[in-house]
Amino acid sequence: AQTIHQWPVAEIKAVGSPLSLGCTIKGKSSPNLYWYWQATGGTLQQLFYSITVGQVESVVQLNLSASRPKDDQFILSTEKLLLSHSGFYLCAWSLGLGASAETLYFGSGTRLTVL
Template sequence: SQTIHQWPATLVQPVGSPLSLECTVEGTSNPNLYWYRQAAGRGLQLLFYSVGIGQISSEVPQNLSASRPQDRQFILSSKKLLLSDSGFYLCAWSVRGQVFGSPLHFGNGTRLTVT
């Protein structure tokens, strides 16, 4: 069966510090990968998605970047964190190539607090 791992679970970082959140998927090959952010009282918002190694698309302009160095590894980064980057970050995967709606499967997230 497929599993998705995200770490760390919680993170407290000062403003201006760098960020690196990692996500790995097991049990599937060549998945589509996603980073979402969940703000308090709001739904999730797509930040980045990737359909293959080195292929990254951004949905919203922001202080963050993403990379996919390996097939099942997705990394969310920032060079200098802002207070507004605080939130709950979720990694997700879906089956590549599915014609009709493909469910996204989420990890357990990283709670980031920028102080």
């Protein structure tokens, strides 16, 4: 069975400080990976997606970056946090993009508070 693990569960950070969030997918080789962001009371917004190691596509510009250093690992980071970065960050995987619609499977998320 596939499992997706996100870390940390929660973070409280100062404005201007760096951030690194991660997720690992086990039990599935070469998944498509995604980062989503959910502001408090807001909808789910896709930030990045990756279909293979070393390749990441940005969907929304929020002064964040993402990397996929390994097939099963997806990292979200920034060197300087903004207040607007607060929210719920979700990592997700799917079998593929392409013409068919694949179900997204989400991790348990990281709740980020920027003060």
